Structures are given as C-alpha cells and as structure tokens.
Amino acid sequence: MDSVQPHTSGGPTLRARFDGSPGTVGEARRLAAEHLAAAGAGPHDAERVLLVVSELVTNAVRHAPGPCVLTVDAGPGAVRVAVQDTSPVRPDPRPADLSTGTGGFGMHLVAQLSRRLTVEDAAHGTGKSVVAVVDTGPA
Known part of the structure; x- marks a missing residue:
C-alpha cells in the first residue's frame, strides 16, 4: 500500500494503493475513516462516505484484476471519492436481485448517497476511475 500523500489544492487528500487482496476493503475503510476524522467530518457524513468507499473498493476488488487506488x-x-482500477469495463448497474440478495445493490446505493457519480478513463494506462461526490455538512 502506498503512503498517504498531502493534497496539493483544495484541502486534504488521502491516496492509497491496494493489491486487491481480501483485506483491501477493510483497510480502505479504516484509512478513510481516519482521514475523515482528521478532516473534521461529522459522524453522519463520515458514515455515508465510508459506505461509498466500501462499495466502490468492493467493486474494484471483485471485478478488476490487480491493484486499485483509493483517493x-x-x-x-463535499467529499470526492475515487477508486481507480485496471479494468476498462465500466460498471453496468443492474436491478438488484431481491430473490437472492447477492448483488446489484452497490452502485444503486452509491448513486443514492452521491450528488454526482461518474466513470472516467484512467489518466495513465488502462482502466478507469469511478468517482462519487458526497455532499457534507448541514442536512
């Protein structure tokens, strides 16, 4: 995993690289929670952002081979959450399978928690970044 790097403009930034192993999601969530606490996020805002982090990192681990980068x-x-992975395949939100409860919920949840949800081509190499912007502050 890469170290946390300072943001160059507009506020603090966490950037961490993960190998995509089974512990990736938990570690990403832990680092994001620490980062949000240090940035002064309230518990309600932090929990919504952590749900987005969990879902986007889970998707990267499940559907893309290799490492992913959380920013x-x-x-x-607002908090901007981006997860870059090595797969060029864009997410294809599908209706949740309510009969089995085994998928289709993640991107719908992220969309509901976010002001904006986009997919961008990777800046370098192959892959993509899934980016969610979550509003914070007074409801």
Whole structure:
C-alpha cells in the first residue's frame, strides 16, 4: 500500500494503493475513516462516505484484476471519492436481485448517497476511475 500523500489544492487528500487482496476493503475503510476524522467530518457524513468507499473498493476488488487506488478528497461541503482500477469495463448497474440478495445493490446505493457519480478513463494506462461526490455538512 502506498503512503498517504498531502493534497496539493483544495484541502486534504488521502491516496492509497491496494493489491486487491481480501483485506483491501477493510483497510480502505479504516484509512478513510481516519482521514475523515482528521478532516473534521461529522459522524453522519463520515458514515455515508465510508459506505461509498466500501462499495466502490468492493467493486474494484471483485471485478478488476490487480491493484486499485483509493483517493478521498475532503473539501468544504463535499467529499470526492475515487477508486481507480485496471479494468476498462465500466460498471453496468443492474436491478438488484431481491430473490437472492447477492448483488446489484452497490452502485444503486452509491448513486443514492452521491450528488454526482461518474466513470472516467484512467489518466495513465488502462482502466478507469469511478468517482462519487458526497455532499457534507448541514442536512
């Protein structure tokens, strides 16, 4: 895993690289929680952002081979969460399978928790970044 790096503009940023192993999601969530606490996020805002982190990292681990990179930008009024992976395949949100409860919920949950949800081509190499912007502050 890469170390946390300082943000160059607009507020603090967490950037961490993971190998995609089974412990990736828990470690990503732990690092994001520490980062949000240090940035002064309230518990309600932090929990919503951590749900987004969990879902996006889970999708990267499940559907893309290799490493992924989590970036969390905590700014005034919003937190930007991005997860870059090595797969060029874009998420294909599908209706949740209510009969088995085994999938289809993640991207719908992320969309509900986010002001904006986009997929961007990777800046370098192959792959993509799934980016969610979660509003924070007074409800």
